[in-house]
Amino acid sequence: MKAIQIGGLVSFTTIDYPGKLAAVLFLVGCPIRCAYCSNPHLIPVGDGEYDPDKILEWLQSRKGKLEAVVFSGGEALMQGAATIDYMRRVRDLGFAIGLHTNGFYPENLAAASEVVDWVGIDYKATKTNYEKLTGVNIAYDHLLKSLDVWSKTGKPSEVRVTCDPRFVSLDDLLEIARDVSKRGFKNFAVQKYIPHFEDEEHNTTSAMRESFFNNAELRDKINSLFDTVIWRE
Ligand code: SF4
Numbered sequence: 402m403k404a405i406q407i408g409g410l411v412s413f414t415t416i417d418y419p420g421k422l423a424a425v426l427f428l429v430g431c432p433i434r435c436a437y438c439s440n441p442h443l444i445p446v447g448d449g450e451y452d453p454d455k456i457l458e459w460l461q462s463r464k465g466k467l468e469a470v471v472f473s474g475g476e477a478l479m480q481g482a483a484t485i486d487y488m489r490r491v492r493d494l495g496f497a498i499g500l501h502t503n504g505f506y507p508e509n510l511a512a513a514s515e516v517v518d519w520v521g522i523d524y525k526a527t528k529t530n531y532e533k534l535t536g537v538n539i540a541y542d543h544l545l546k547s548l549d550v551w552s553k554t555g556k557p558s559e560v561r562v563t564c565d566p567r568f569v570s571l572d573d574l575l576e577i578a579r580d581v582s583k584r585g586f587k588n589f590a591v592q593k594y595i596p597h598f599e600d601e602e603h604n605t606t607s608a609m610r611e612s613f614f615n616n617a618e619l620r621d622k623i624n625s626l627f628d629t630v631i632w633r634e
Pocket of ligand 1: 431432433434435437438439440441443444474475476503
């Protein structure tokens with residue numbers, strides 16, 4: 402089996418795994434091309450600059466200080482068995498396992514569900530805009546399969562939408578929330594779109610980006626669909 406390729410590390414975070422102090426590993430490779438990607442250097446498949454065995458040694462030294470390790474990317478499940486095997490090794494050190502995923506690999510998510518304790522799944526847009534945003538026409542169908550795979554596990558999760566006004570309207574956000582609720586999810590997050598790069602081509606204004614957060618009627622409707630909704634402004 403090819404060794405896992407790790408391209409980045411955050412050694413301490415309080416926001417990437419609900420209620421736990423965590424480290425985040427950023428895995429190399431992503432099958433889609435989001436217009437707003439904040440980690441474009443992680444998209445190409447290639448060698449990661451971090452030694453996986455050294456990271457395990459470092460994690461061993463963090464036992465008692467960290468509670469969880471979150472696998473992010475890129476798309477952590479693109480490396481399939483290498484990722485899942487490494488997750489098991491991290492779990493065996495005593496850490497809870499978190500996963501941030503775009504949902505592109507439902508079969509890999511099913512295989513990983515035995516070791517992953519919590520997942521954050523990106524629901525990027527409605528079907529109409531998914532290909533425009535991600536550049537990949539099958540990404541939406543894969544996402545829906547992944548949602549259903551995870552919903553069946555009964556394990557904790559958060560489904561989140563980044564509200565880039567170029568690809569998501571207020572009506573779209575409500576449509577997505579209703580679909581996520583219908584699929585049995587209890588925790589939802591609405592994330593503000595923040596342009597990452599000065600030269601990024603976009604024509605959104607601050608008012609457009611904030612419009613998802615200051616519409617009381619929309620908030621009430623979405624809040625009523627879930628046990629918890631986090632509004633990340
Ligand atoms: S899924 Fe994440 S890493 Fe992949 S292109 Fe989209 S934003 Fe970038």
